[in-house]
Amino acid sequence: MNNKQNEIKNQVKQHYGKRARQASKLTTLQPLEALRCADGTTKTDMDISLGASPNIYVRDDLLGVPSEAIASSAGCGNPIAFADLQLGERVLDLGSGGGLDCFLAARKVGPTGHVTGLDMTLDMLELARNNAQKLNIVNVEFLEGFIEAIPLPDRIVDVVISNCVICLSPDKDAVIRESFRVLTSRGRLHISDMVTLGPMPQELKEDSHQWARCASGAEEAEAYMTRLESAGFVEIKMKYDGDPQSQENNMPDLIAVKIVAYKP
Numbered sequence: 015m016n017n018k019q020n021e022i023k024n025q026v027k028q029h030y031g032k033r034a035r036q037a038s039k040l041t042t043l044q045p046l047e048a049l050r051c052a053d054g055t056t057k058t059d060m061d062i063s064l065g066a067s068p069n070i071y072v073r074d075d076l077l078g079v080p081s082e083a084i085a086s087s088a089g090c091g092n093p094i095a096f097a098d099l100q101l102g103e104r105v106l107d108l109g110s111g112g113g114l115d116c117f118l119a120a121r122k123v124g125p126t127g128h129v130t131g132l133d134m135t136l137d138m139l140e141l142a143r144n145n146a147q148k149l150n151i152v153n154v155e156f157l158e159g160f161i162e163a164i165p166l167p168d169r170i171v172d173v174v175i176s177n178c179v180i181c182l183s184p185d186k187d188a189v190i191r192e193s194f195r196v197l198t199s200r201g202r203l204h205i206s207d208m209v210t211l212g213p214m215p216q217e218l219k220e221d222s223h224q225w226a227r228c229a230s231g232a233e234e235a236e237a238y239m240t241r242l243e244s245a246g247f248v249e250i251k252m253k254y255d256g257d258p259q260s261q262e263n264n265m266p267d268l269i270a271v272k273i274v275a276y277k278p
């Protein structure tokens with residue numbers, strides 16, 4: 015990893031570390047009060063700008079989930095909604111943040127299934143583990159590590175999910191290669207992520223602050239699909255999920271996507 019890539023990763027860590035620390039202060043909020051913040055406007059006195067797209071979760075699904083998990087949520091979609099998770103499946107969440115998607119996945123796979131959340135930011139891991147404890151949930155674990163070097167053996171999970179994280183990686187080929195490696199045969203990827211509607215200017219690709227807000231690291235849909243195909247994935251499908259978000263200063267518009275792909 016070169017210096018620029020390290021700088022980007024450190025910036026991303028700082029950004030999400032701060033978000034985790036802010037969310038962990040929300041202990042007095044009820045879950046649905048915290049959710050109201052996800053509507054785009056900040057309704058607490060804390061500066062938490064949540065979620066690239068508002069209302070991405072169904073309220074009923076969030077009942078019983080700790081406010082801190084909801085408040086730290088920074089996804090751009092809801093991979094659980096299209097992952098069709100089955101009882102007993104083993105799931106890996108790349109960049110699990112405060113754990114919200116892991117907890118929703120855990121309900122779907124049940125006690126015979128298992129969910130692993132992987133994240134590099136220690137404050138996020140601590141928040142996710144505290145949230146798991148509050149939920150008294152036993153089929154979820156959170157691992158520290160990089161999505162570019164997944165600390166799991168080959169062919170160990172049935173499903174890889176991820177929510178607005180791969181666009182943050184400075185080495186996307188490694189992330190896709192590693193996802194392929196840990197999936198079982200016929201294992202599948204269900205990813206929510208951001209793509210651009212046009213090429214990202216080089217000077218913006220170097221801007222680690224823009225990178226950390228899930229912008230500069232995003233790439234065009236075609237490049238994303240080609241990466242998946244080159245790694246060996248088949249039956250790759252990508253759909254837009256919402257409306258384009260216009261940007262300033264020469265940055266191309268961004269749009270959330272849902273991606274599904276299979277390991278042969």
Ligand SMILES: C[S@@+](CC[C@H](N)C(=O)[O-])C[C@H]1O[C@@H](n2cnc3c(N)ncnc32)[C@H](O)[C@@H]1O
Pocket residue numbers: 026027030086087088089090108109110111112114115132133134135138159160161162176177178179182183228
């Ligand atoms: C935009 S947040 C999304 C979190 C979560 N998926 C959600 O929907 O709320 C990105 C998360 O990915 C983690 N992350 C970013 N790049 C990573 C990397 N290269 N390896 C491991 N974790 C990473 C960050 O620490 C952060 O928790």
